[in-house]
Amino acid sequence: MSTVANENLPYTRQEMMAIATGRELRDGELAIFGVGLSMLAGYFAQAHHAPNIRAMTEGGVYGATPVGGLPWGIECNRISANATSFTNAIDALGFLVASGRCDVGIIGAAQVDKFGNVNTTGIWEGEIGDSYRLPKTRLTGAGGANDIACGAGRVVIMVTHEPKRFADKVSYISSPGYLEGGNARERYGFVGKGPSAIITTLGILRPDPVSKEFILEAYYAFSSIEEILASTGWDLKVSPTVHVVPEPTPEELAALRRVDATGALRKA
Amino acid sequence: MSTVANENLPYTRQEMMAIATGRELRDGELAIFGVGLSMLAGYFAQAHHAPNIRAMTEGGVYGATPVGGLPWGIECNRISANATSFTNAIDALGFLVASGRCDVGIIGAAQVDKFGNVNTTGIWEGEIGDSYRLPKTRLTGAGGANDIACGAGRVVIMVTHEPKRFADKVSYISSPGYLEGGNARERYGFVGKGPSAIITTLGILRPDPVSKEFILEAYYAFSSIEEILASTGWDLKVSPTVHVVPEPTPEELAALRRVDATGALRKA
Amino acid sequence: MPSNKLLPLAEAVRRYTWDGMQYASGAALPVGSDAIVFGRELLRQQRRDLHGIFHCNTQQLNLLAGAGAATKAECGFSGLEVFGFANGLRRAVESGQLALEDYSNLAMAARLLGGAMNWPFVPATVNIGSDIQDRSAFAPDEYPSKRKIPSVTDPFSGREIGAFSPLKPDLAAIHVSLADPLGNAIMLGTEWSRFELSRAAKKVVLIADAIVDTDCMRQFPNLVRIPDIIVEAVVYWPFAAWPQSSPGLYDVDESHMKFMNKALATEQGTADYVRDFVDSYSDIDSYLDLIGRDTIAKLSDSATSFLLDPFRQWIKTPAEIAALSAENSAEVAA
């Protein structure tokens, strides 16, 4: 991901993305965070405006907040040191997420398309075709993101805004968004309602309520509609109500930096 | 159950039944015991000739032997006091029994028929019919015995030998034996092979290898073929090799009575 | 969200139960740890027409059935093990007052697992081929039953197995040994299906024999099989399972087990029992008096007591619990 800080700003683009993501979470919600940026975004929300968020990670870690900086993983000692409950994957991803109980999940993406489908499996040159060719670049697979994408009430996708990452159609659907758009999800009976937002390093996209195509809803103080359109690999539509995302407040930045103790979001 | 001791014997009929049942268990086997007599029989085997039997109960109690006498139930404190592991019902009855991993289970019966089908659900007058009439006498339901009957490698049925308990056809199949006999179990794909013996207060019945009808294989020193035939509600066949069951050895009796510390098997 | 979830028993029953609901008890079964006191309170508040989901029968279902408060029930084992048949339940079934839908013990656990997973059905390799599959007390005229445990075809082998219907009870009142005020819980002894039930139920109320500080949970997070995030309320009630047992805390009260089951065998006996052991106490203290302080001392002297030792340092006193409860009530009222 791009981690170049804008020298004119008192915060980095990644910090803005994390804060914008954290603002998607509401107090009291049952929420599942992945590792890395999405975990920081989640625990930022807890530290700032959602103290009673009921947070968990995929392996079944409950009641924890990271100590000593960004956890290396969702079962890392930095998140195991002050948990109140450890269970297992069936519990977290099955009983609480795939079941539909979880209100919101945050996932990352190597590639996302206009219907919010996420690819984290591999990069191919062109379409894969009818025989499953080897990927040019193997990525990380779906992990728990597929389960979150199917089951969580809503899903927030965090992704660095670059043309290659914003494809008209992802080469491999690792985690379903709205598939071909419209009511396509209904074919599979997913209990989750699908992605509610794509939060990027440049702005915020949300789905059209009917077509489910993602459109530009807001941009950051440091970005612009033009930059976003140029950074998107499909013909991105712009909402008539497009607006600037409020900049991080001092309180937000302070809360985020308490969570991001090792400054992972501030590194180049 | 009949608990009248034979005054001429140094042991009760129930003790003979428990010892005969315990003899069915082999060292090292994975075994599940129900409550009451079947638990005493199982722990007797462990105390006497099968020290490495891997015993468990339905709720997932492992590594225990009862303290203070016959446990009141399979999760009683008398069996919880010295266990090495407590898990749950999915584990014990699912992962270890229904899966086919368990070598042997011991179950009781209110009524058993000539194909080893067990009724522990209720007593009706006559056939139940096509509408599910209320039972005249409601019993205990299947409990875990159905799961054991379907999944355990083999099943030993313990039952008091009385005509009303040995029916040509049980009114309700709570736990399947060989159903209508022959290969009938195959229709359901049960991983367990079915009951290997019915151990009664009077003798031992085993299934014909082809028809799966239970036939009299052995009687006790204190019983007789005639008494058994008169106490069986179907036209019981007698094995050509019918014989007397060896009486309890002093070592067996001592081991049983250590397990049955409160003398549950010796009470009238 | 209150900073703690401690609620008085009567208030928990008032808030989270209603006539006709699907009510599940979370217990170690049949004669182990079960919040029988919650069932007593259901009777005190005259809840009716309950549909009981009991992995196995306990004295709670025996009482609810015997007193006519439950009209439907689903369970695996419906007796009381060495204590014999459950006379109250038996009487209700034989008279037709309660329709008892039979499953096996694994089936009940698997159905709760399926409810927790939100699966539409659960593969069944047990109960098939027996009258559990063919006979339905909820649909007595359909024989053999096609809807209780229907067949499903395994897409890999093409062979038929059964399908269980998942369970999602309206409320699970789960007995636990220890809970913190937030709703994190430790069970000592077998869980039976309390782990799965706590996720399958729409709401969860814990009934804890003792309340501990959250530090206890941070010391033993692997023991916290029910995390606070799925719990609505925590009820503190010592000897909540009486006359049944709670490993580490108290043994079964054998004489009351027998007395109670004998009473439930008749309508008159049940009425007397309700008068003397359900409607007769007004708070925890008078409940403990009812059990008898000598009996409590005797039952507390359990061979399992050592199981509680690692946790004793965090156990809160009744005064501390009262203070927390008051704080919570104030917050709820605010």
Place this chain on the structure above:
Amino acid sequence: MPSNKLLPLAEAVRRYTWDGMQYASGAALPVGSDAIVFGRELLRQQRRDLHGIFHCNTQQLNLLAGAGAATKAECGFSGLEVFGFANGLRRAVESGQLALEDYSNLAMAARLLGGAMNWPFVPATVNIGSDIQDRSAFAPDEYPSKRKIPSVTDPFSGREIGAFSPLKPDLAAIHVSLADPLGNAIMLGTEWSRFELSRAAKKVVLIADAIVDTDCMRQFPNLVRIPDIIVEAVVYWPFAAWPQSSPGLYDVDESHMKFMNKALATEQGTADYVRDFVDSYSDIDSYLDLIGRDTIAKLSDSATSFLLDPFRQWIKTPAEIAALSAENSAEVAA
């Protein structure tokens, strides 16, 4: 049955593994507790053509794949979280040396649950509708795949969902924090799917960071999620998960995590890594020397150390373990 099941690591690998087997690691994933040392020993004994069942990738699969010992694998997540892509696995996949069958993290756990239950299939409400269902690396020419996650019709509603194939690996090498000589085990930290895996696998070998007396298990039976009755052998190996972490015992070795993953990015780097960190030690002591005694001290100073406190009194010394192992070897030989 021996009175204890302690076995040297090399002997456990000799006895319970073979070329071409389906081999599962039991771990907290992806960068948590995993018996990576078992994977090192698989390489030392030149096991080949392994079919890895890894709930998620770890440095173990990364190493086995990078070194060419695994030719098939099934997993959920195949990266190393904040440590980035798993370079050894990635290289093996991109070159076609290893066929990686993709599932989600829940799917892997559910498939192990199904294997443990001996169900013919497991209901799938996730992975359907994505390329995980449509694409199979094990059957690349079948598109969309009909056999990887086929459809099954819910008999209650008539609607279609998916069906996962259950997993029953030949062997599970499960990392646990504490084991007793009989094979009872305590895991500190998330189980991930080690509970289900221990029941799904045909055989189970435990690799424990520390050995405790069975009295520890009798004090905390609810923590013993893997009982001895399903365990073949217990291997004592401190820092078995290095460079990954083991809650309560040691933190992740960040610099070696990065060094190792960088090495696995190339064939030469992998060969060097195998020479220096796989083939280079002869016993536990020289393994610990290899990690470095200073590093060990630093990693042991973990914020999670307090999680081990309740169990320290029962931890056996290396000398006691050696005595028990000798006893066991004598018994096995007899």
